[in-house]
Amino acid sequence: MEHKLAPDLNNSPASGAWADNLPVIIETSHQRSQQYGLCPQTRPDYDPLARNDLSLLIEQNRLLHTHAVPAMETLYQQIVNTHNMVLLTDANGVIVHSLGDDDFLEKANRVALSPGVAWSEQKRGTNAIASAIIEGAPVLVHADQHYLAANHFLTCSAAPIADHMGNVIGVLDVSGDSRSYHRHTMALVRMSALMIENQLFSATFEDAITIHFHSRPEFIGTLMEGIASFSPGGRFLAANRSGLFQLGLPFSALQSHTFSSLFGLPLSALYDHYSTATPGLLNLCMHNGVRVHGRAQLRLANSVFQQSLIPGRAPPATPAVAANQSAAQIRRLSGLRYLRTGDPQLELVIEKVTRVLGKDIPIMIMGETGTGKELLAQAIHNDSPRSQHPFVAVNCASIPETLIESELFGYEDGAFTGARKKGAAGKILQANGGTLFLDEIGDMPFSLQARLLRVLQERMVTPLGSDKSIPVNVELICATNHNLRERISQSLFREDLYYRLNGLVVKLPPLRERTDLETVVRKIIATESAAGRYDISDELMAMFHRHRWPGNFRQLTNLLRTAIVMAGDEPEICLRHMPDDFLDDIGETATSAAAPTTMADTTRMIARGANLEEMEQSVILRTLEANGGNVSATARALGVSRNTIYRKVPHLK
Numbered sequence: 251m252e253h254k255l256a257p258d259l260n261n262s263p264a265s266g267a268w269a270d271n272l273p274v275i276i277e278t279s280h281q282r283s284q285q286y287g288l289c290p291q292t293r294p295d296y297d298p299l300a301r302n303d304l305s306l307l308i309e310q311n312r313l314l315h316t317h318a319v320p321a322m323e324t325l326y327q328q329i330v331n332t333h334n335m336v337l338l339t340d341a342n343g344v345i346v347h348s349l350g351d352d353d354f355l356e357k358a359n360r361v362a363l364s365p366g367v368a369w370s371e372q373k374r375g376t377n378a379i380a381s382a383i384i385e386g387a388p389v390l391v392h393a394d395q396h397y398l399a400a401n402h403f404l405t406c407s408a409a410p411i412a413d414h415m416g417n418v419i420g421v422l423d424v425s426g427d428s429r430s431y432h433r434h435t436m437a438l439v440r441m442s443a444l445m446i447e448n449q450l451f452s453a454t455f456e457d458a459i460t461i462h463f464h465s466r467p468e469f470i471g472t473l474m475e476g477i478a479s480f481s482p483g484g485r486f487l488a489a490n491r492s493g494l495f496q497l498g499l500p501f502s503a504l505q506s507h508t509f510s511s512l513f514g515l516p517l518s519a520l521y522d523h524y525s526t527a528t529p530g531l532l533n534l535c536m537h538n539g540v541r542v543h544g545r546a547q548l549r550l551a552n553s554v555f556q557q558s559l560i561p562g563r564a565p566p567a568t569p570a571v572a573a574n575q576s577a578a579q580i581r582r583l584s585g586l587r588y589l590r591t592g593d594p595q596l597e598l599v600i601e602k603v604t605r606v607l608g609k610d611i612p613i614m615i616m617g618e619t620g621t622g623k624e625l626l627a628q629a630i631h632n633d634s635p636r637s638q639h640p641f642v643a644v645n646c647a648s649i650p651e652t653l654i655e656s657e658l659f660g661y662e663d664g665a666f667t668g669a670r671k672k673g674a675a676g677k678i679l680q681a682n683g684g685t686l687f688l689d690e691i692g693d694m695p696f697s698l699q700a701r702l703l704r705v706l707q708e709r710m711v712t713p714l715g716s717d718k719s720i721p722v723n724v725e726l727i728c729a730t731n732h733n734l735r736e737r738i739s740q741s742l743f744r745e746d747l748y749y750r751l752n753g754l755v756v757k758l759p760p761l762r763e764r765t766d767l768e769t770v771v772r773k774i775i776a777t778e779s780a781a782g783r784y785d786i787s788d789e790l791m792a793m794f795h796r797h798r799w800p801g802n803f804r805q806l807t808n809l810l811r812t813a814i815v816m817a818g819d820e821p822e823i824c825l826r827h828m829p830d831d832f833l834d835d836i837g838e839t840a841t842s843a844a845a846p847t848t849m850a851d852t853t854r855m856i857a858r859g860a861n862l863e864e865m866e867q868s869v870i871l872r873t874l875e876a877n878g879g880n881v882s883a884t885a886r887a888l889g890v891s892r893n894t895i896y897r898k899v900p901h902l903k
């Protein structure tokens with residue numbers, strides 16, 4: 251179960267608001283402990299996870315672990331020699347790291363605070379770690395406030411650690427001999443938890459526009475500062491706990507905002523500010539009228555923003571240009587959570603792939619063209635333990651058959667005419683340590699399939715022209731829009747390779763089957779429009795629902811990109827911003843056999859602003875044409891009288 255931070259949690263580490271509720275929290279936790287069938291005299295059985303399971307747990311919490319350990323060490327320095335230990339747990343209360351001297355524990359209990367031991371309420375009754383997770387707030391559980399008598403000798407101060415969406419992902423805890431209780435311990439734990447959250451935030455949004463802000467300038471650069479990140483085009487990505495608190499909106503509402511809608515400053519003014527030699531603090535007015543001071547960091551590895559920081563260099567012409575140029579950046583920022591837009595079929599896919607993340611199980615993604623197979627593969631990689639290593643995509647259908655072998659396996663110096671001097675590492679080796687994504691695997695030449703299979707089985711690559719094999723370690727994701735079983739029966743695909751590749755097969759639904767089209771459309775508009783959000787007319791949305799979308803997301807994204815340009819300064823994207831070929835397609839999809847005029851004509855007329863009278867005339871004239879000018883036949887076909895025809899089209903008389 252996912253736990254959230256308590257919504258009214260004050261950001262101040264020194265705040266004791268949580269303490270006011272403590273008796274109630276303890277009381278209700280005791281009741282739950284009883285319901286779990288525990289009794290105060292139960293002797294806890296501290297059975298830690300087996301070594302392999304613990305390694306897996308640490309790997310699954312690698313980011314948290316990496317950023318928490320330095321903060322835990324600093325915290326420990328402040329409480330050393332006080333008979334306390336510093337603990338880090340995952341979101342379920344299982345200890346993933348512990349630090350300190352366990353001398354204060356009786357021998358039999360020493361295992362209690364070691365990695366791999368679970369401190370869930372179900373197993374241990376009321377305790378600070380479990381309560382911090384359940385309440386989403388810091389909790390102190392002292393001595394006999396613990397449900398189990400066996401834990402009465404402990405005093406524990408725990409604070410939740412949340413991700414940028416406010417989900418609790420772990421707990422930082424100081425546990426010690428109850429006689430060693432010190433009232434400042436909780437404030438230290440809270441501050442350290444905030445420090446870890448801020449570090450995690452910076453690591454997650456490395457390549458983004460980041461604003462550090464606070465109403466008091468002296469708080470910028472401290473734990474109290476708000477931090478908010480934006481895509482290169484200015485779209486809101488995330489905010490830390492203080493940022494969410496100061497912005498005063500839930501994460502879900504912030505997702506539809508941009509830098510300018512939240513801070514009242516166009517993105518271009520931000521670039522201008524930072525292209526001066528000595529940029530000072532920004533004065534910003536937030537959407538809720540609160541004035542704050544801010545400092546921006548434009549940490550975009552290879553984008554035009556970097557250049558704009560160099561004094562004297564022109565800033566980018568418009569944020570839209572920057573947005574296009576850094577599509578790759580946006581893509582790199584995407585994890586599986588960004589693909590979640592509410593479609594149940596997709597939810598199932600995400601749930602399945604999440605289960606195999608980091609487990610060395612090959613994933614096969616099926617789906618029509620443009621359903622987002624590559625985007626999913628990239629998101630899987632970004633969320634996997636290999637995310638710091640390369641993600642290398644190879645489109646097996648687009649590389650000429652003669653080159654695919656060298657592309658994949660690499661070649662030695664002078665292996666063939668035209669080869670670069672010094673040779674080249676193939677894509678498989680480039681992906682070493684990371685993920686290799688083989689798109690359109692069904693189109694891989696049959697002769698190469700055996701070689702690929704050998705690489706996968708032996709985990710060795712032999713470049714062309716070389717007799718040396720190089721060890722390689724890649725996670726494999728494949729995609730295809732072919733029916734591979736059919737290709738096997740046509741002897742176009744090797745059966746043995748097929749079984750090696752399809753560890754987990756998932757199928758991405760085509761756009762026409764998705765139930766979240768409206769959310770998807772709004773999300774694409776928000777991503778593609780740099781200057782703020784456009785709305786979309788109900789009429790156009792209704793058409794989108796009727797369309798079959800043969801090109802799926804690729805078609806929809808391109809269509810909306812063009813429409814945004816056509817809409818220009820207008821606030822709403824509507825029919826008249828659609829290209830003619832789309833209107834034709836819509837017409838073909840929806841043409842009714844009885845209607846002598848095409849739907850495309852009608853939609854085009856609506857787009858032109860034609861009124862009902864003109865449309866009626868058009869229908870009558872087309873029906874007349876279809877009936878060789880015969881008024882009676884036309885009237886019959888349309889179910890009206892001959893007089894009506896003459897009245898509606900007077901020139902027929």
Ligand SMILES: Nc1ncnc2c1ncn2[C@@H]1O[C@H](COP(=O)(O)OP(=O)(O)OP(=O)(O)O)[C@@H](O)[C@H]1O
Pocket residue numbers: 589617618619620621622623624625626689729731770774803804807
């Ligand atoms: N969920 C999504 N939200 C927004 N855009 C998306 C989504 N999925 C895909 N796209 C966009 O649609 C386009 C096609 O996506 P992608 O290349 O991942 O599809 P594909 O299934 O691999 O296509 P193909 O089979 O033709 O290679 C890309 O521009 C991508 O950014």
